[in-house]
Amino acid sequence: MISVKRPVLLSMLLGVAFGMSLSDAQAASRLVQRGKYLVSIIPCTDCHTPGSFLGHPDMTRYLGGSEVGFMVPGLGVFYAPNLTPDKDTGLGNWTLRQIATAITTGVRPDGRKLAPPMPVDSFHNLTRYDALAIAAYLKTLPPVKNKVPGPFGPTQKPTSFVYQVLPPDKYMPAPPPGSPPPAPPAAATPPAATTPPAAAAPTLTVAPASPPPAAPAPAK
Numbered sequence: 512m513i514s515v516k517r518p519v520l521l522s523m524l525l526g527v528a529f530g531m532s533l534s535d536a537q538a539a540s541r542l543v544q545r546g547k548y549l550v551s552i553i554p555c556t557d558c559h560t561p562g563s564f565l566g567h568p569d570m571t572r573y574l575g576g577s578e579v580g581f582m583v584p585g586l587g588v589f590y591a592p593n594l595t596p597d598k599d600t601g602l603g604n605w606t607l608r609q610i611a612t613a614i615t616t617g618v619r620p621d622g623r624k625l626a627p628p629m630p631v632d633s634f635h636n637l638t639r640y641d642a643l644a645i646a647a648y649l650k651t652l653p654p655v656k657n658k659v660p661g662p663f664g665p666t667q668k669p670t671s672f673v674y675q676v677l678p679p680d681k682y683m684p685a686p687p688p689g690s691p692p693p694a695p696p697a698a699a700t701p702p703a704a705t706t707p708p709a710a711a712a713p714t715l716t717v718a719p720a721s722p723p724p725a726a727p728a729p730a731k
């Protein structure tokens with residue numbers, strides 16, 4: 512894991528290097544510590560660290576961007592990007608304000624609105640100080656070079672894993688270890704990315720466990 516000392520030291524050194532007084536540098540280091548604390552309890556890492564959704568988060572590339580994209584019906588497939596300060600593939604060129612704004616409003620510096628998997632509706636409640644604290648902490652992370660795929664539109668084919676909600680009759684359990692690879696499905700099943708948006712909707716209303724009378728789920 513990331514050591515506690517590194518961000519403190521780094522932010523103080525950065526502060527002093529940029530001509531801040533020691534108390535400014537201490538304020539900067541408090542900001543970074545607050546950000547580190549917030550990121551440790553808000554699960555940014557679940558979505559933004561590679562390997563996390565595959566069961567093996569790669570903490571050497573902490574918050575370095577996910578290889579698993581979220582499928583949002585009708586909108587496309589979105590990969591949680593690299594939050595480290597790498598200039599080419601991460602947030603290296605974003606200011607603290609731009610990062611804080613993206614976290615709390617979902618609007619990127621280029622004006623694009625972030626897709627719903629990024630929990631902006633909750634993060635909207637962060638105070639400006641806390642949002643800037645998170646941004647300041649992200650700036651102290653070791654830069655990771657990793658460009659996440661996408662985003663992909665609803666009709667585009669994603670190039671890496673996709674996180675998708677499936678109804679039970681579409682779910683295929685993994686074969687036991689050592690068994691031959693499964694035969695491809697007989698019917699021409701469309702690939703995950705091109706599943707029409709409507710098909711995903713019933714997922715949320717299916718209650719498979721007990722056999723209640725087959726009344727259609729009441730439409731809300």
Ligand code: HEC
Pocket residue numbers: 550553554555556557558559581589590591592593594610613614619624625626627628629630645662
């Ligand atoms: C449930 C998953 C999830 C969680 C939790 C989450 N994010 Fe995200 N985040 C995403 C996805 C997916 C995107 C990309 C959305 C898009 O491209 O439209 C994103 C985008 C972003 C972006 C924009 C980056 C860019 O290059 O466009 C920032 C900044 C960000 N997240 C910061 C955070 C921080 C900080 C936290 C924790 C406080 C966090 N996220 C928690 C899923 C998540």
